[in-house]
Amino acid sequence: MKKSVLNVAKLEAAASKLRAIGHPMRIAIIDMLNDEPQMNVTKIYKGLGIEQASASHHLNILKTKGVLISKRDGKKILYSIKNAALSEIIDCINRCSDY
Amino acid sequence: MKKSVLNVAKLEAAASKLRAIGHPMRIAIIDMLNDEPQMNVTKIYKGLGIEQASASHHLNILKTKGVLISKRDGKKILYSIKNAALSEIIDCINRCSDY
DNA sequence: TTAATACATGCATATATTTGAATATACTAT
DNA sequence: ATAGTATATTCAAATATATGCATGTATTAA
Numbered sequence A, B: 001m002k003k004s005v006l007n008v009a010k011l012e013a014a015a016s017k018l019r020a021i022g023h024p025m026r027i028a029i030i031d032m033l034n035d036e037p038q039m040n041v042t043k044i045y046k047g048l049g050i051e052q053a054s055a056s057h058h059l060n061i062l063k064t065k066g067v068l069i070s071k072r073d074g075k076k077i078l079y080s081i082k083n084a085a086l087s088e089i090i091d092c093i094n095r096c097s098d099y
Numbered sequence C: 001t002t003a004a005t006a007c008a009t010g011c012a013t014a015t016a017t018t019t020g021a022a023t024a025t026a027c028t029a030t
Numbered sequence D: 001a002t003a004g005t006a007t008a009t010t011c012a013a014a015t016a017t018a019t020g021c022a023t024g025t026a027t028t029a030a
Helices: A008-021 A024-035 A041-048 A052-064 A085-095 B008-021 B024-035 B041-048 B052-064 B085-095
Strands: A068-073 A076-081 B068-073 B076-081
Touching: A008 A024, A008 A052, A008 A085, A008 B008, A008 B024, A008 B085, A024 A041, A024 A052, A024 A076, A024 A085, A024 B008, A041 A052, A041 A076, A052 A068, A052 A076, A085 B008, A085 B085, B008 B024, B008 B052, B008 B085, B024 B041, B024 B052, B024 B076, B024 B085, B041 B052, B041 B076, B052 B068, B052 B076
Parallel strands: none
Antiparallel strands: A068 A076, B068 B076
């Protein structure tokens, strides 16, 4: 099992997912979805007090990077966390606040 | 214990740490330090095949954000991971590669 | 089919991050 | 003091990311 030469694609994939979560509003979205596992866009952007378009952009990033999934429910789109491990990361990071 | 209103400072702190790790070369650095817990800058930048200045920048980011610590050893500066939990995050992210 | 609601997308601008070349600083040995 | 080694810093250019406005699309109800 070699590991010495660095696999840039794999590193970029991991980095990309970390950057997806690495934004205050996106962490806030994940937090909200931790409390309430399925939320629509309106509830999210009003809950955060941001523009609808801004929430939509953030949600798209989180979905594209595999953090969230979405499904339509009538007029609404319900978002939820794809992999529970990802919300543990937030906890982990917070636990590391050691200065 | 209130949690409804979002604590932007705390969110930004967590996001900032995630972004610190969210770069291919910086993940590679953490990986290297997982194998060999103390490394100097020269060994790191040659191992990664990047510029010395680039490595220095990345190391500074990781140090500033509390991911790494450094100590001088003669002419060299030895870097190491500050909190082991942070390297678990990488594993965690990689485990989430589920497409 | 029209109107209203719920989201998404395109675009422009603003801001942040990355990179490398050049240069500066710190330490060691002579 | 000087030279060599190891690392940091500064700066500019390139690239990436964020934000908001305007507009587009999908769904429902009348």
